[in-house]
């Protein structure tokens with residue numbers, strides 16, 4: 001990748017409960033560069049440190065060692081400038097706010113005037129195809145719709161990066177595949193850089209331009225695999241031999257990394 | 265009769281994934297109309313229940329009295345006396361209690377007892393309302409303070425708990441004396457006593473509410489660069505609202521009790537507490553007057569709590585039904 005990295009991680013370690021006998025090395029020797037416009041998935045078994053790495057990037061936790069830059073700044077500065085938007089596994093919408101006012105929230109924090117907020121929120125809701133639900137309340141929506149609202153909310157302050165931690169993890173398979181398609185459509189529309197945490201191989205391959213495979217105990221990057229399937233990817237992409245081949249390749253790397261770690 | 269069926273906390277957010285498909289025809293932002301009708305039916309059923317309970321209590325009162333009169337206040341075979349004798353002095357007929365409300369408050373008076381008691385009740389309600397307002401504000405401020413300054417919370421909380429275990433009859437005269445020394449009018453002392461009882465449940469419940477948002481929501485606020493103040497204003501306080509109301513309901517009943525007890529200690533000339541004391545003093549001259557005053561005092565508490573319930577329904581109208 002010739003372009004300058006929008007996210008760069010240098011020699012990052014993260015130890016939880018250091019100085020105690022319950023110390024856990026969640027991340028070890030992490031080095032990672034992500035270029036603008038990439039869709040990178042962090043893939044690995046549960047507990048391998050995917051969320052921790054994402055949270056380090058998002059300044060929701062700080063690394064024990066190492067350097068991280070996001071948009072050429074410290075993660076803290078990037079967070080304060082709303083350079084990234086965040087989507088969690090739980091939509092976490094606020095029950096007492098309408099869908100529209102939920103989407104406005106990042107702009108409200110930024111101090112944007114009311115009419116500007118409203119216009120932007122409606123635009124984002126159109127983007128996730130929920131324009132007609134602006135006046136509804138989150139608890140009136142299905143889980144998949146709530147997650148789309150969460151995506152609209154994450155994008156409303158025009159971040160250049162989108163961090164997503166298993167955002168589709170709580171959905172059933174049907175909804176999940178539909179939302180994967182939606183997500184790619186949105187991504188081609190807004191062209192943000194995406195860092196996407198998942199433990200699903202096929203989800204990672206279908207969505208990403210690159211899959212970063214992690215292994216557990218301690219959490220490390222085992223491999224980085226480019227996914228050269230052309231965009232736009234559609235439902236039929238999942239049935240192509242190229243897709244199957246990629247899934248197979250990633251699976252082999254993942255399993256090789258695991259057996260190397262844990263002699264089970 | 266008690267209407268204070270108050271859970272300490274509103275239950276944790278129920279899972280509602282995909283439970284409510286949005287009906288296209290629902291009013292803007294409101295609930296689907298079927299749900300609204302169901303809520304209205306529920307309220308009607310509640311009202312019916314209240315009437316039923318009142319009728320039942322009245323029936324028990326009069327039934328017990330009739331039975332006692334018929335048996336000469338003695339349980340047959342066992343020969344034990346009735347715990348409360350049923351003569352008209354101890355247990356006036358409900359009709360004479362209600363009837364007393366229409367008669368002059370005292371002989372030669374132009375004001376009926378009912379009107380008089382309503383007037384006194386207004387005085388008490390005002391004291392209670394001042395006390396509740398002051399107590400709620402103090403309670404809220406303490407909750408926010410405790411949330412943000414953990415050492416204060418650890419240091420002060422035991423004292424607050426202790427303050428609530430000291431009997432009111434010991435505290436009330438002290439507050440009255442302090443207020444007197446400060447040349448404050450008596451109603452201030454009464455309101456202060458009401459506030460003293462009101463702030464505690466507000467603090468405890470609100471603090472729980474402020475801590476109730478799940479990690480995802482708190483981290484979301486952090487991810488958009490929200491500071492403490494914004495997180496408090498837009499996440500923690502709205503999330504605490506149902507908890508605040510649970511606390512306020514406890515505080516409302518407590519503030520009425522505080523105001524009534526306060527009136528007795530402060531020696532104010534007016535108020536329903538004062539009336540109860542007066543009518544107790546002249547009990548043999550008109551027992552139904554005391555019962556009428558107690559009845560009105562009880563109704564006062566109910567009205568107060570109900571008014572609060574209406575406010576709560578309004579404030580939480582857009583929340584999911586639990």
Ligand SMILES: Nc1ncnc2c1ncn2[C@@H]1O[C@H](COP(=O)(O)OP(=O)(O)O)[C@@H](O)[C@H]1O
Pocket residue numbers: 016017024025026044045046047048049050051052053219
């Ligand atoms: N706040 C924390 N305190 C202690 N240990 C933690 C904490 N968060 C994560 N860990 C540990 O760090 C490791 C990686 O966790 P996580 O990043 O959540 O994994 P993943 O998201 O890949 O499932 C796990 O062993 C987990 O138990």
Ligand SMILES: [Mg+2]
Pocket residue numbers: 050051052
């Ligand atoms: Mg995780």
